[in-house]
Amino acid sequence: MRLKSLVAAMAAVASLAPIASQAQSASENPWMVRVRATDLIWQNGQTSSVSALNVKAQDKIIPEFDVSYFFTKNIAAELVLTYPQTIQINYGAGQNQLGTIKALPPSLLLQYHFTDLGAFKPYVGAGVNYTIFSSRNNLGNGAYSVGGSSTGVVGQVGADYMFDKNWGLNLDLKYATMSTNVTVTSTGADAGKLTLNPWMPSVGITYKF
Incomplete structure (x- = not known):
C-alpha cells in the first residue's frame, strides 16, 4: 500500500508535465539532472531490546542521482535515486x-x-521518502530481521552555482524520517524499533538541459 501511494504521487506529478510545459518559455528546457556524493549520517534512535543491544547503523557515503522537472522557473519536482545500498549494523x-x-x-x-x-x-x-529494505535477515547470524519498508517525510535546502547556462556545482542538505521494526527471527517477537532519521549532506555536479 505504501509503495502504491508513492507511485501514485509520482504519477500525479508526471501528469502535470503537459500543463507545466506551457509555462516554460520556448527557449528553456525544463529538465535538470545532478550527480552527487551523499554522506548518510544516521541519528540511530532505539527502543526496547534494540536499545539494550545499543544497535546503530554505520554512517556511509553513497552515490546519488536525481532528476528535476521545472513546472515554472521557480517551481520544480525532484526525484532522488540511488541503487540498493549495503548498510552495516553494529552493536554493543x-x-x-x-x-x-x-x-x-x-x-x-x-x-x-x-x-x-x-x-x-x-x-x-x-516531500516523501520511501525506503525498501532487503537482505533483512542478516543480523546476528540470522537471529534478528528488520521490516520491509519505511515511509517518511523529507526536507531539503540547497543551492546550485551555475558556471554557465548548462553546468553548475551543487550543495545540498536533506533530512528524512526513516525507521524499521526489529524482530526475533525464530519467534517473530518484537525486539523494538531502530529509528534511522538520516541527515544527508551532499556535493555534486548539476547539468541543466
Whole structure:
C-alpha cells in the first residue's frame, strides 16, 4: 500500500508535465539532472531490546542521482535515486558488526528555486521518502530481521552555482524520517524499533538541459 501511494504521487506529478510545459518559455528546457556524493549520517534512535543491544547503523557515503522537472522557473519536482545500498549494523559498547542490511531510499520532493540571484540559485524542498529494505535477515547470524519498508517525510535546502547556462556545482542538505521494526527471527517477537532519521549532506555536479 505504501509503495502504491508513492507511485501514485509520482504519477500525479508526471501528469502535470503537459500543463507545466506551457509555462516554460520556448527557449528553456525544463529538465535538470545532478550527480552527487551523499554522506548518510544516521541519528540511530532505539527502543526496547534494540536499545539494550545499543544497535546503530554505520554512517556511509553513497552515490546519488536525481532528476528535476521545472513546472515554472521557480517551481520544480525532484526525484532522488540511488541503487540498493549495503548498510552495516553494529552493536554493543565496542560497536562490533552485527550484520548488514540493504536499503533503497528514493525520495520525491517539491521545490522552490530562487532564480533571480545571478549564478547563485538556492532552493528549498519538501516531500516523501520511501525506503525498501532487503537482505533483512542478516543480523546476528540470522537471529534478528528488520521490516520491509519505511515511509517518511523529507526536507531539503540547497543551492546550485551555475558556471554557465548548462553546468553548475551543487550543495545540498536533506533530512528524512526513516525507521524499521526489529524482530526475533525464530519467534517473530518484537525486539523494538531502530529509528534511522538520516541527515544527508551532499556535493555534486548539476547539468541543466
